[in-house]
Amino acid sequence: MMSSQLSGFLIHYTFKDVLLGGISLYLVYGILLCIYRLTIHPLAQFPGPKLAAATFWYEFYYDLFPHKLRYLWKIEEMHKKYGPIVRINPIHLHINDPNYLDEIYAGGKRKRNRDAWYYRSESNGPLGWSVFQTVDHDVHRMRRAALNRFFSKRSVQEHEEMIIDKIEILCGRFAEAYRTGDTVSLTFACGALTMDVISAYAFGAETDNLTRQDFGAEYLEAYSKLSQFGPVGRQFPWLAKACLTLIPSSLMHRISPAAALIPRNRLFFRGMIEESVRQQEEGKRTKSEGLLEAEKESQKNKSIFQDILRSNLPPSEKAPARLAAEANLLVIAGTETTARALSLVLFHILDNPQTLLQLREELRPLMPHPDSRVSVAALEALRFFPAVITEGIRLSHVVSSRMPRYAPEETLRYSKWIIPAGARVMQSHYLHHMNPDIFPDPYTFNPHRWLDNPELKQNYFMGFGKGSRICLGINLVYAELYLTIARLLTRFDMRLHETIRERDVDVKRDCIIGLPSPEGQGIRVRITQDKAG
Numbered sequence: 001m002m003s004s005q006l007s008g009f010l011i012h013y014t015f016k017d018v019l020l021g022g023i024s025l026y027l028v029y030g031i032l033l034c035i036y037r038l039t040i041h042p043l044a045q046f047p048g049p050k051l052a053a054a055t056f057w058y059e060f061y062y063d064l065f066p067h068k069l070r071y072l073w074k075i076e077e078m079h080k081k082y083g084p085i086v087r088i089n090p091i092h093l094h095i096n097d098p099n100y101l102d103e104i105y106a107g108g109k110r111k112r113n114r115d116a117w118y119y120r121s122e123s124n125g126p127l128g129w130s131v132f133q134t135v136d137h138d139v140h141r142m143r144r145a146a147l148n149r150f151f152s153k154r155s156v157q158e159h160e161e162m163i164i165d166k167i168e169i170l171c172g173r174f175a176e177a178y179r180t181g182d183t184v185s186l187t188f189a190c191g192a193l194t195m196d197v198i199s200a201y202a203f204g205a206e207t208d209n210l211t212r213q214d215f216g217a218e219y220l221e222a223y224s225k226l227s228q229f230g231p232v233g234r235q236f237p238w239l240a241k242a243c244l245t246l247i248p249s250s251l252m253h254r255i256s257p258a259a260a261l262i263p264r265n266r267l268f269f270r271g272m273i274e275e276s277v278r279q280q281e282e283g284k285r286t287k288s289e290g291l292l293e294a295e296k297e298s299q300k301n302k303s304i305f306q307d308i309l310r311s312n313l314p315p316s317e318k319a320p321a322r323l324a325a326e327a328n329l330l331v332i333a334g335t336e337t338t339a340r341a342l343s344l345v346l347f348h349i350l351d352n353p354q355t356l357l358q359l360r361e362e363l364r365p366l367m368p369h370p371d372s373r374v375s376v377a378a379l380e381a382l383r384f385f386p387a388v389i390t391e392g393i394r395l396s397h398v399v400s401s402r403m404p405r406y407a408p409e410e411t412l413r414y415s416k417w418i419i420p421a422g423a424r425v426m427q428s429h430y431l432h433h434m435n436p437d438i439f440p441d442p443y444t445f446n447p448h449r450w451l452d453n454p455e456l457k458q459n460y461f462m463g464f465g466k467g468s469r470i471c472l473g474i475n476l477v478y479a480e481l482y483l484t485i486a487r488l489l490t491r492f493d494m495r496l497h498e499t500i501r502e503r504d505v506d507v508k509r510d511c512i513i514g515l516p517s518p519e520g521q522g523i524r525v526r527i528t529q530d531k532a533g
């Protein structure tokens, strides 16, 4: 009966008819959806371009084609036209108001969820299941609690010697470049340092990028490519999913050697996690036999997995696939971000001779010799150096993007506007840090602004975000920045080499992290003196 009905249907309708019918239905659906978004959608009354409110293709035009990663600057224009609150796409409300940060990025008991659409929070993504992509406030709190201790100030202090050892390898490379007269790419040298540090810190692993001729540049490029892929994943989730799951790694390597590194890393972490589980089992057994040797051994090469495996998290949270996502996140979050901040702070110091002079004068009593050793605590207690670091992070726009949140159970109020519970609301870090009302003459590198107004940092510094999802790695970042900059500036004289701020430094593309223009050639220096040589 069924088959005769079907054959009847096929006789009457050709493939072309079915195709045309499908397309027509899709168009009708699209038109009805646009009408809904412009009329009875909960955000329909908010100001902004109608086209942006009706369809995601508006954002596509600026972020993917024909423009690339430029929607942030279109959002800036929208604010000039429509005011401080704008509906920038069918589901996002963007606010540009420095006094409304604490409402969006609230902490404590006020629940703030992440927006799955923007972060492409899928379980099979490279960062799926990680603390960064966790949508739900309560699940996030649980995952975050298991990581906090590992990145506390005390824990970073315990790793200070390791960080100093890595910086010494970097110094060796600078000394060699001084002898040979070679140019050093600060972009890649800093990437090598930060990846070697986070790998040793979090996993007790040696990635040895600092000793590679090209500083393991492929990793930094891979992470950068992954970020640039973000808007594609947002607009075409099925494509992102297919790339991540269906393309065999050999083919992926041929399409993009950089992208192929990501699944390779995942496998590497899986191996490491399995080893941690094995060590933990071994530890339990030997402990019950009264022997602590295995425990001691595992402490020597301590990895974050051991902490998570010992934590109170439920067993499903300790599954290898979830831990691998957490590991991937830590390497990605800990490498490119800190590398960009470090190379950009160094750029601004070298580009501002007065700052360099003042900084060296401040460092001299603490580090009188080219080989003087110093602690992070001593450097943090200085007056000018912390202001240089804060200003450098502000201008490096490491995280440039909008960071969407939603309050699942709370109605928010902004001026005369009522933002319904569940509505996605956000500010962009780049626009905030370039706001001339808070940071007069925002393009200028001026560390004194933080000294002249001691409340500025507490109230308006967004370098690491705010609230319950503030950056996990802050203490590690500061340790890396203080120790490296102090050590390099005390031992070496260097000058910028063919580095143009507008081309190589300024952020021209936004893909969660801020990137310079595609023509950018990185930040490069020539070493003009090695005082220890």
Ligand code: HEM
Binding pocket: 131, 132, 133, 144, 151, 198, 329, 330, 333, 334, 335, 337, 338, 341, 393, 398, 399, 403, 462, 463, 464, 465, 466, 468, 469, 470, 471, 472, 473, 474, 476, 477
């Ligand atoms: C200069 C370097 C860095 C900057 C500027 C930076 C900035 C940020 C910002 C702005 C956020 C908040 C994002 C949001 O509001 O949604 C964040 C989150 C995060 N960062 Fe960093 N970061 C840096 C380095 C690091 C390092 C070294 C690590 C390594 C542990 C790290 C790990 C994380 C993690 C895990 C999160 C997610 C936190 C959560 O959702 O609970 N970051 N970072």
